[in-house]
Amino acid sequence: MSSAPKIHLKDVRKAFGDKQVLNGIDLDVAPAESVVIIGGSGTGKSVLLKCILGILNADSGVVDVDGTDVTHIPASTRGEVNKKFGMLFQGAALFDSLPVWENVAFGLMQGERMPRKQAKERAIETLAKVGLAASVGDLSPSELSGGMQKRVGLARAIAGNPEIIFFDEPTTGLDPIMADVINDLIIACVRDKGITALSITHDMHSARKIGDRIGMIYEGRLIWVGDAKTVDRSGNEYVDQFVNGRAEGPIKMQLRR
Amino acid sequence: MNFLALIGRVVLGFLGHIGRLTIFAGTALSHCVRPPLYPRLIGRQMIDIGYYSLPVVGLTAIFSGMVLALQSYTGFARFSAESAIANVVVLSITRELGPVLAGLMVAGRIGASMAAEIGTMRVTEQIDALSTLSTNPFKYLVVPRILAGLFMLPLLVLVADIIGVFGGYLVSVYKLGFNPGVYINSTADFVQPLDVISGLVKAAVFGFLISLMGCYNGYYSKGGAQGVGAATTNAVVSASILILITNYLLTELFFST
Numbered sequence: 001m002s003s004a005p006k007i008h009l010k011d012v013r014k015a016f017g018d019k020q021v022l023n024g025i026d027l028d029v030a031p032a033e034s035v036v037i038i039g040g041s042g043t044g045k046s047v048l049l050k051c052i053l054g055i056l057n058a059d060s061g062v063v064d065v066d067g068t069d070v071t072h073i074p075a076s077t078r079g080e081v082n083k084k085f086g087m088l089f090q091g092a093a094l095f096d097s098l099p100v101w102e103n104v105a106f107g108l109m110q111g112e113r114m115p116r117k118q119a120k121e122r123a124i125e126t127l128a129k130v131g132l133a134a135s136v137g138d139l140s141p142s143e144l145s146g147g148m149q150k151r152v153g154l155a156r157a158i159a160g161n162p163e164i165i166f167f168d169e170p171t172t173g174l175d176p177i178m179a180d181v182i183n184d185l186i187i188a189c190v191r192d193k194g195i196t197a198l199s200i201t202h203d204m205h206s207a208r209k210i211g212d213r214i215g216m217i218y219e220g221r222l223i224w225v226g227d228a229k230t231v232d233r234s235g236n237e238y239v240d241q242f243v244n245g246r247a248e249g250p251i252k253m254q255l256r257r
Numbered sequence: 258m259n260f261l262a263l264i265g266r267v268v269l270g271f272l273g274h275i276g277r278l279t280i281f282a283g284t285a286l287s288h289c290v291r292p293p294l295y296p297r298l299i300g301r302q303m304i305d306i307g308y309y310s311l312p313v314v315g316l317t318a319i320f321s322g323m324v325l326a327l328q329s330y331t332g333f334a335r336f337s338a339e340s341a342i343a344n345v346v347v348l349s350i351t352r353e354l355g356p357v358l359a360g361l362m363v364a365g366r367i368g369a370s371m372a373a374e375i376g377t378m379r380v381t382e383q384i385d386a387l388s389t390l391s392t393n394p395f396k397y398l399v400v401p402r403i404l405a406g407l408f409m410l411p412l413l414v415l416v417a418d419i420i421g422v423f424g425g426y427l428v429s430v431y432k433l434g435f436n437p438g439v440y441i442n443s444t445a446d447f448v449q450p451l452d453v454i455s456g457l458v459k460a461a462v463f464g465f466l467i468s469l470m471g472c473y474n475g476y477y478s479k480g481g482a483q484g485v486g487a488a489t490t491n492a493v494v495s496a497s498i499l500i501l502i503t504n505y506l507l508t509e510l511f512f513s514t
């Protein structure tokens with residue numbers, strides 16, 4: 001890679017009790033690159049994102065953002081670092097006490113102290129980018145369908161003009177058409193704008209479409225990372241099994257925990 | 258052997274809980290005195306705790322005052338001591354029943370709703386979303402509730418004091434046929450500033466405890482709807498118990514010299 005990585009992970013580990021969820025993750029994400037992490041449910045994909053975002057603290061290892069170690073920074077500096085980030089949560093995680101537009105403008109009003117009127121205009125512009133009418137802005141998040149909630153979550157993630165965006169299963173739980181709408185929006189709002197993206201998903205169609213590179217997480221490690229186009233001929237039997245969705249193979253589903 | 262291990266585990270768990278709660282309270286208080294504060298949110302919590310609790314607190318107070326008058330009449334009737342009844346009513350209400358009953362009613366009403374709201378935000382990742390939007394969850398969620406509890410409970414209790422004394426007056430004058438002027442005068446003669454002030458100090462402490470337990474239990478709830486339900490119950494039960502214990506300690510502090 002020519003330029004310095006935007007995100008650099010070195011030997012990141014995280015355990016809950018005696019359960020080792022992340023067991024030494026190494027990954028570099030270059031500026032403007034879109035990396036997708038695939039892996040089964042419960043393999044620690046969300047935990048990995050939360051370690052980068054500082055919602056969880058990694059037990060050991062290094063998380064660098066723009067060349068600075070953010071693993072052990074105090075809460076006050078964390079706010080500054082997080083201004084570079086946008087995040088779309090698995091369940092959208094919209095604030096249900098606020099109308100849609102205040103959700104979208106939340107980071108602008110709280111973080112950047114933008115006046116309400118101006119923030120509302122920005123929110124409505126951002127809603128338009130994800131294909132939602134201005135009238136949606138005055139609804140409550142609970143009045144929206146799952147697909148619309150995801151779109152609002154996407155709008156909230158991009159409203160603050162982040163340098164890096166994280167997507168946690170952006171298409172999970174949506175019908176195939178809505179899933180593809182979200183994929184297209186991610187491409188339009190993120191990849192085409194040169195924003196760095198780290199996504200996690202188990203939807204292979206989505207992974208192929210939005211990723212430059214794909215990595216597969218298994219038993220707490222990234223067992224394969226490669227160009228998105230080569231994922232079908234990875235030569236790795238774990239990846240093959242996952243990509244083709246076969247029950248038989250080296251990956252044994254743990255039916256009992 | 259097993260029995261001892263069980264006791265040890267329970268004690269350790271309890272101590273861990275106390276430690277976590279102390280850290281939580283310390284963090285919350287330190288955020289109370291550091292900007293930015295959210296006046297809009299503080300105002301909304303104040304209305305929620307103060308204004309909307311008025312009916313239930315008022316109802317509790319008026320019936321307490323009435324029953325006090327009735328009960329003490331059966332005791333004091335032989336001495337035909339009208340002034341003694343006024344005395345019993347005003348002292349019991351201002352020192353004990355006002356703050357304790359208001360505290361318990363508000364714990365049920367507000368403690369539960371705080372734990373449910375914050376707990377739901379926890380399990381739907383809304384609290385995580387706050388921190389990715391550069392907003393400190395303590396400042397945004399906990400501080401407004403703690404401040405509102407601290408300042409609104411004394412106001413509520415002041416109102417409860419007046420309504421409670423009025424309840425005693427109603428029964429004394431209209432049911433027992435006492436002279437209204439004598440009743441009011443003896444009330445005013447008997448009540449000392451310390452009686453009222455001690456009750457208001459108790460109220461402030463109770464308000465703090467209610468908000469603290471509501472926020473704490475909500476903040477650390479986990480595991481979906483069931484976890485939120487458990488957090489709600491814990492918030493009400495623990496706040497009620499703490500109110501009864503600190504009520505005794507504060508009474509000793511104020512009156513046993």
Ligand SMILES: Nc1ncnc2c1ncn2[C@@H]1O[C@H](COP(=O)(O)OP(=O)(O)O)[C@@H](O)[C@H]1O
Nearest residue numbers: 016017021039040041042043044045046047048
């Ligand atoms: N806060 C937590 N406390 C305890 N265990 C957790 C916590 N968060 C996640 N886990 C565990 O870590 C594992 C990975 O979770 P997660 O990253 O959410 O999986 P996924 O890959 O489906 O996103 C799961 O087994 C989960 O039970």
Ligand SMILES: [Mg+2]
Nearest residue numbers: 045046090168
């Ligand atoms: Mg997940």
